[in-house]
Amino acid sequence: MEKAGWDGFEIGAMLRTFDGAIQNIATTLPEDRAYSQSSSFTASVADWRIEKPLFNKDYCIDCQFCWIYCPDMSIIARDKKMVGIDFDHCKGCGICVEVCPTNPKSLLMFPEQKDEDMALAEWPKKEKKEKDTEVEED
Amino acid sequence: MADTMELRDIEVWDGNMAASHALRQVQVDVVAAYPITPSTPIVENYAGFAANAYVDGEFVMTESEHGAMSCCIGASAAGGRVATATSSQGFALMVETLYSASGMRLPIILNVVNRAIGAPLNVNGDHSDMYMGRDSGWIQLDAYNPQHAYDLNFIAFKVAEDHDVRLPAMVHQDGFMTSHTAQGVHTMTDEQGFNFVGEFKPMNDMLDLDHPVTHGVQTEEDWHFEHKARQQHALMTAVIPKIEAAFDAFEALTGRRYNLVETHQMDDAEMAVICMGTSVETAMEVVNELRANGIKAGVVGIRVFRPWPMEQLAAVLKDVKAIGTLDRSSPHGTMGMLFNEISGSLFNTDTKAVLTNYIYGLGGRDLTKAHLVGIFNDLKANMDAGKPTTPLQQYIGLRGPKLSFF
Amino acid sequence: MMSEIKKIKNLKEFSTSADRFEGANLLCPGCAHSIIVREVLNATNDDLILAASTGCLEVCTAVYPYTSWDASWIHIGFENGSSAVAGAEAMYKALKTKGRLKQPERTPKFVAFGGDGATYDIGFQWISGCFERGHNMMYVCLDNEVYANTGGQRSSSTPIGASATTTPAGSISYGEKKNKKDMMAIMAAHGAPYVAQVSPSKWKDMVAKIQKGFAAEGPVFINAISACTTEWKFAPEDTIAITDLATDSLVFPLYEIINGTELNITYRPKNIVPVRDYLGAQGRFKHLFTKQYEYLIDEWQTRVDLKWEQLQRREEARV
Known part of the structure; x- marks a missing residue:
């Protein structure tokens, strides 16, 4: 956002999240919201990341552990399905990978510059464990 | 709907009673307060009005003056008419939040019944608290007697709530010498008093659920200076003309003249x-x-x-x-x-x-x-x-x- | 008018929520504050009026010219997030009485967030005042047991043996000397209708408690454990694992107190983890794993066992 002069913004350092009126915000998905330039939704923290999570749809069971535990609203879930990662807001903490219960994991951390197709091609195979991780039914 | 109170043309009121009636007549939406000598009777009188249906806003008795002004700030940001009263040590305890109120451009009215600040502890009137407030970004009006304490409250609400101003205002009176000395006070009817100030017009109100707002942000060296400059600009250019206009309108209504x-x-x-x-x-x-x-x-x-x-x-x-x-x-x-x-x-x-x-x-x-x-x-x-x-x-x-x- | 409670049967259903807290805030990668805030806000579809006391959450989510909040939000100072939202709630009541609400058919929920510094220490008086007065509000403490925002100074929530910058471990000191203040008991003693301790890692327990809190009339206190990757010194991806260790070792037991008297334990770990495992996973307790200070680990275990005993006795006795 442009650094306005002293007469170029609203009084009291007040910020508005949206342009215009918004109703039913709790049931309106981000893509349907008119965020103002003051909402941090319009900003990016992509440059915080050293590593990024990549998502392999083939192994995902849509348990939504990654969605609930993501601190940065960066797991995009639509219609109860995990559909991808919001790389503008993901800080690369890796929680999603840690909480992913599948074998192999459906989310893994890769260097920021890693090509996604290559990563998918190199995805590890199912690990033999004494007992497969049981997914708690929620 | 609050009950109307029939007043005589001249009531024998001390400064505290005069200020209380002004708050009643403008029908403040939220009074959050903590009693302290010598402003205590403002709060007590107002509590009496609330207990007898003469006001229908919320009256919040907080745990401290800091809590009182904090509640006032939350209430004002939510979007309505807000006032309180304090003195001395209580004023000193509020000081942190006074800067918040003015920086957030919230038109809260604070009746300050001036009193010395300890140590040594003293309950009587001097201007230490009034002076302490002078860099806090508030409008400060000074009453010399109970009549002024009454009248200046109406002026304060009218000016502070003006959308070109949106700054908090203090109405000062001397502890005991004004606050506890009864004199003849010319009154307005409830209707006259309310209409002089008018309905509260919300601005950037948190309770407008269709327009969420964020109040009380962080600004560092890249923004803080501009925001404080904007506040100073309003205080230096918008306030004086509005006060003069309010003084004129008040004279036209009551015949009583005030000057800067x-x-x-x-x-x-x-x-x-x-x-x-x-x-x-x-x-x-x-x-x-x-x-x-x-x-x-x-x-x-x-x-x-x-x-x-x-x-x-x-x-x-x-x-x-x-x-x-x-x-x-x-x-x-x-x-x-x-x-x-x-x-x-x-x-x-x-x-x-x-x-x-x-x-x-x-x-x-x-x-x-x-x-x-x-x-x-x-x-x-x-x-x-x-x-x-x-x-x-x-x-x-x-x-x-x-x-x-x- | 009572608003409807949002139906959250399972995590899939919960994942259809539209967050009202935005990314590109400045919280550390892996910060639990954000996970807690999401679970609180997503527990309802009602409108929200929010406040925050000065602290990590506040300084990271409203740095001009950006806000991360999709509901009205206010911050005043370190000590008064509670009073800020109480003032807004008072204005809501006043305007309702006077018929001046812009959307009179909607019933917003009032929530204040504060860290443990703002809750246990500097804001304690304000919170107590709000609870005594009975405002219809929820106060959520993001308890990371340290002044994290300012670089890791001890608070009265910092547990014994933790090394903080103002109680550093050294050659003659094992760090913090005082036991963590029992904020749950203190808030319950206010007679609040609902007081609960929650963990974001146990999302179902937490969301159920938040919904109970929203349904209650009067002030509600929620103490949420917020594992701090920066000050507890663990890797950011381990936030949920560390939080699970806290609940499963019973260092941070999950329970609720209704009307100041009825205590219910809401989570009993299938396998109770030794306290040693919880302590060993964090850098702030590293010095306890030396000959000099090792005795403190046993003391810790004894203290946790006693507290668990006491909670169970209270639950049984319904007091």
Whole structure:
């Protein structure tokens, strides 16, 4: 956002999240919201990341552990399905990978510059464990 | 709907009662308060109104003055008319939040019943708390008697809530001398009083659920300066014209005239004292007596303390030859506030008046007519000599050896 | 008018929520504050009026010219997030009485967030005042047991043996000397209708408690454990694992107190983890794993066992 002069913004350092009126915000998905330039939704923290999570749809069971535990609203879930990662807001903490219960994991951390197709091609195979991780039914 | 109260044209009210009725008549939406002497009766009176259906807003008795102003800020940001009252130590406890209220541009009205600040602890009137507030970004209006305490509340709401202003305002009155001294107060009807201020018009209100707002952000070196400059700009340019317009409208309604700077016998005055609060009326009486003896003395009273009416003061003091500034607050290491502010107001003008400073009345010590006669004697000598004949800062009404500085 | 409670049967259903807290805030990667805030806000579809006391959450989510909040939000100072939202709630009531609400058919929920510094220490008086007065509000403490925002100074929530910058471990000191203040008991003693301790890692337990809190009339206190990757010194991806260790070792037991008297334990770990495992996973307790200070680990275990005993006795006795 442009650094306005002293007469170029609203009084009291007040910020508005949206342009215009918004109703039913709790049931309106981000893509349907008119965020103002003051909402941090319009900003990016992509440059915080050293590593990024990549998502392999083939192994995902849509348990939504990654969605609930993501601190940065960066797991995009639509219609109860995990559909991808919001790389503008993901800080690369890796929680999603840690909480992913599948074998192999459906989310893994890769260097920021890693090509996604290559990563998918190199995805590890199912690990033999004494007992497969049981997914708690929620 | 709150019940209407039938008032006599003139009620015998002390300053606290006068302020309470003003809050009742403008139908404040949220009063969050914590009682402290000598402003306690404002809160008690208001509680009585609430208990008897004369107000239908929320009345929140908090756990401290800091909590009271914090609630006021939350309530004001939510979007409605908000007021409270305090004094002294309570005012001091509020100070952090006073800066928040003005920085967030929330039009809260605070009745400050002026009282000394300890240590040593003291419950009586001086101007220490009023002076403490002077950098907090609030509008500050000063009442000299219960009538003013009533009237200035209406002025305060009208100006503060104006969307071109949106700044909080304090209405000051002297502890006990005004707050607990009953006088005849000309009233407005409930309808007149309310209509003078009008319905509250929300702005950036949190309770407008369709337009979420964020209040109280962080700004660092890349933004803070601009925001504080914007606040100063409003205080310096928007407020004075709005106060003058409100004074005019109030005069049209009630016949009572208020001015940014109040003057008494200043048209041809050769010397003047400048003071605030109840001392203004004492000085007026002394000046009337001096005038009877042919002495051209006058009084200047500060009505609008913040924003400081610099140009108006310079105009009023243009032709005087000696000025005594009377400060009712310990200056603690410098000259009194009025001395410094008046110096600054006159420094780049052609006025060459001899300027001296008197510290008086701390902790509620009386300012007597004899004290004022003595001050005018000093001013006369200064005027005749064309230079100070006394130390620049003198303590008056003090026991022990004479105390003065510079 | 009571608003409907949002139906959250399972995590899939919960994942259809539209967050009202935005990314590109400045919280550390892996910060639990954000996970807690999401679970609180997503527990309802009602409108929200929010406040925050000064602290990590506040300084990271409203740095001009950006806000991360999709509901009205206010911050005043370190000590008064509670009073800020209480003031807004009072204005809501006043405008409701006077018929001046812009959307009179909607019933917003009032929530204040504060860290443990703002809750246990500097804001304690304000919170107590709000609870005594009975405002219809929820106060959520993001308890990371340290002044994290300012670089890791101890608070009265910092547990014994933790090394904080103002109680550093050294050659003659094992760090913090005082036991963590029992904020749950204190808030329950206010007679609040609902007081609960929650963990974002046990989302179902937490969301159920938040919904109970929203349904209650009067002030509700929620103490949420917020594992701090920066000050507890663990890797950011381990936030949920560390939080699970806290609940499963019973260092941070999950329970609720209704009307100041009825205590219910809401989570009983299938396998109770030794306290040693919880302590060993964090850098702030590293010095306890030396000959000099090792005795403190046993003391810790004894203290946790006693507390668990006491909670169970209270639950059984319904007091």
